Amino acid sequence: MSQANVISDQAGLSDYHFFVRKLHSALGLFPIGIFLLEHLITNSLAALSPALYDKAIGHLMNLPYLGLIEILIIALPLTIHAIYGLYIVYVAKNNIGRYAYVRNWMFYLQRISALITFAFVLVHVWQLRVAHALYGLEISYVTVQQLLAQPFWLTFYIISLLAATFHFSNGLWNFSVSWGIVIGEQSQQFLWKLCMLFFIITSILGLSSIWAFIQ
Template sequence: MAELTRSQSFFIRHEFGIRRLHSLLGVVPLGLYMCVHLVTNASLLGGTAPFQRAVYMIHSLGPALPIVEWGGIFLPLLFHAIIGVWIIRTGKSNTSRYPYTANKRYTWQRWTGLIAFVFLMFHILHLQGWFHFSPWLAVMRPLGFAQFYPYNAASSLASAMDEWVWGFWPAFYLIGVMATVYHLANGLWTAGITWGLWTSPAAMQRATKVCTVFGVLLAMVALAAWWAAVSPGPADIANAREKEQEMYDAAVATGLAYDDPHKRAGDDHAVPPSEDGIEAIIVEETIIVAPDSQ
């Protein structure tokens, strides 16, 4: 028998704890965040204002926002994905020999996990750009990535969905979101098995019904969020931009938003003008001095 590599040996020695941590992170914080994220995006169906207010509340964290993003979303996502790939590589599917529903769900869980990870990586790149420092964004934005501006949330999101031809982004997001919804809903069921919450056949059947209802409801919310992002036309985007300008002025005045031009869409907001492009206008003034009356 070939000798185990050091990494394989580590995973095998700590498999019990790693699998439970992998399962837990898939539910909290990743699953919880996904639900909040989809509900927030679906609020765009109610107009620009509720969606923009929600984005303002998120970005009111200021300098703490990157810490929350990396600590509560990106690092747990990377861990969950890496361990998920390891589970796929070490696990064996017996669907061909035992074509039962549970076995098919196990196979779908693995495939939707891979699709969801690819989707989320491109989703973050497409809208956020992965990293926020200026030299990186200066390269990504001309390529059609990092297209989301928090202070123009509705208009920049809708514009980003129409960035590539042949409806690529809408189709990509629809497939990715549905795969992610299934992965979460079925993952709740498998998490219950991992943590020993339901072990009897009757308990598993009840859990299946609950997770199915949850998955259907979340899929409806996801479809609403997807449609709210892909359906606006040019006139809708222009109207949203006007509303966002009004809300931005009010948010800065009340302290809800920071005066950060890099979070606003458009060259007139996102990029400060250079001195070379400024034209000086000289206005001659004639000053008339009235003589003192003695």
């Protein structure tokens, strides 16, 4: 193979990874991020009223073409995002011991939160969605309440919630920077602070929902 062909192949591979990185970043915002926010808002209804939560879940479960929506708008984008995310985790070199600055820690925590969130999604889908389909389990306030009454699952859900909200919030910063939406060091630092504030707000929203289920 000639040197020109080697360079051409390397350029093609570089273009491929550039496209996949952009797709991975975009899918993290839409539809996955939107789905996370919808989940948090719906679950927060439990803090207002168990009946209101059950009503909202009933509407969601009776959406037209629900199976198609779950596959094309949720499962497929989530699978693509997760597979490339796991690849990044595998190839990433975490050197926080040598370079313990904030962005390096954020990069490291983004990888850790990705693994926790991935495990949580698999468990959560199995516990509620698959069990609902296979065994006729009704998804309701009582169902979630009984699940979270178990200390292990309560701890698992709290840790997973914090991992998911951090991963999304920090991912917003990564998306804005990598897509060239926010440029300049000061602007990026300001945005990062906003994203961390967003992490705190969404975490409080999620934790208040969990608290409502364990009352």
